[in-house]
Amino acid sequence: MPPERKVSGSLLHANVHQELRRRFVTGKIMPGSTLSTRGLALELGVSQTPVREALSRLAAEGAVQIRSKRKIVVPPMTADRFCDLLRCRELLEPEAALAALPMIDRARLKKLKAADDSIGRALKTGDVNAYMEGNFNFHFLIYSAQPRRTLLQLIETLWLQFGPFMRVVYGRFGTANLTDQHELMIGALRRQDAAGLRRALIADIRDGMGLIGASGFEA
Amino acid sequence: MPPERKVSGSLLHANVHQELRRRFVTGKIMPGSTLSTRGLALELGVSQTPVREALSRLAAEGAVQIRSKRKIVVPPMTADRFCDLLRCRELLEPEAALAALPMIDRARLKKLKAADDSIGRALKTGDVNAYMEGNFNFHFLIYSAQPRRTLLQLIETLWLQFGPFMRVVYGRFGTANLTDQHELMIGALRRQDAAGLRRALIADIRDGMGLIGASGFEA
DNA sequence: GTCAAGAATCTGTGATCACACCTGCGAATC
């Protein structure tokens, strides 16, 4: 069979990487599950090559671990790792949010409000998928407004590792009482209130931390 | 020609990645220079495949940019990016150093002293290579003593992007008067003096920041 | 019926080939 190349635009491996990245961030992939190059290639209708390239990148970003012996797994969840991730978020995200604060114009505020509404609807219907996606959009609408690309990249790395965990936690404990902080953040952004923004964001991150204490981890 | 496989141990692409990473961290690769898969493959005696995989990882870590049109370059240096990197370092590295502080035993202190001596010798002889390598070893001897792997990974990412820049700066301004902070850090570690450690480390990072102001960047 | 040994299969990894496209160098034309 000839290669049958048609592609659409270009850069298959970039598309694959983005698709997988989306799955990670929105928690569509469970911690501890195993991925295979051939399986993903079949599923996405491409050859192994772009899948391998995408998986290398994800490995570099810590989203998957490449156990050289015949298995490539998304890292299992442990309390230590979860805590480490949250504390790193707590270090980096307030910095990004504060840098973004002066850049928030009316248009972006409108988008933020829309994202928060969509989160609210997801909470009502119990749609965890939509909640995860909305939460991601909400936070990165803020962070991407600031010009420090390296800082943004570090935060993306964290969310990539964090997504699968978050999904497990929310699946286990439900998604109640988590949206208040977003409202506070929007208010602080509107008032250009740096202290309030930092406070609300840290509280938002710590909400996740609180969930963790009791549950036995693994897988 | 038959594949002629001999490998050594295993995992070619891991070796390639590590080799390239070392070159980046120690500044053997200049900002703005271009790399090629075929060239590196030839130079390292492997095929393109492991090189491509390693380069994907490095791209994910921000060490190289993959301009889809025919060129893969190490990002050119700009004042904004340099400043962004340094501020991220300032955010993350003190956190790691303080977490490492209680873990520093006599053996590690001895290694730190040795690394600092080696830096001193490099400064005397003006050996920039040795200085870069020693500086890297010194800092990561500290950071790797603490258990937060994610935090460590983030810092490694920063150094990967930082290495080529640092080399340019030191090549341009010389490496004088930079070692004092390391002595102070060793002293603070010995005394388990958290505040002193933080102060010396931040000063060490800001030393780099000071160098940047006047010079016109690019390339 | 139980357990162990071997075959079949499926995995990641590396090499090689094929292709589209950009870059430069050279020659031909005005």
Next chain:
DNA sequence: GATTCGCAGGTGTGATCACAGATTCTTGAC
């Protein structure tokens, strides 16, 4: 002599093939 057109070389990218090793299922003997 200057400008433009075309061809050759080199690039990243994707597909395919080949191989080593691990896992799993089957099959055989006790």
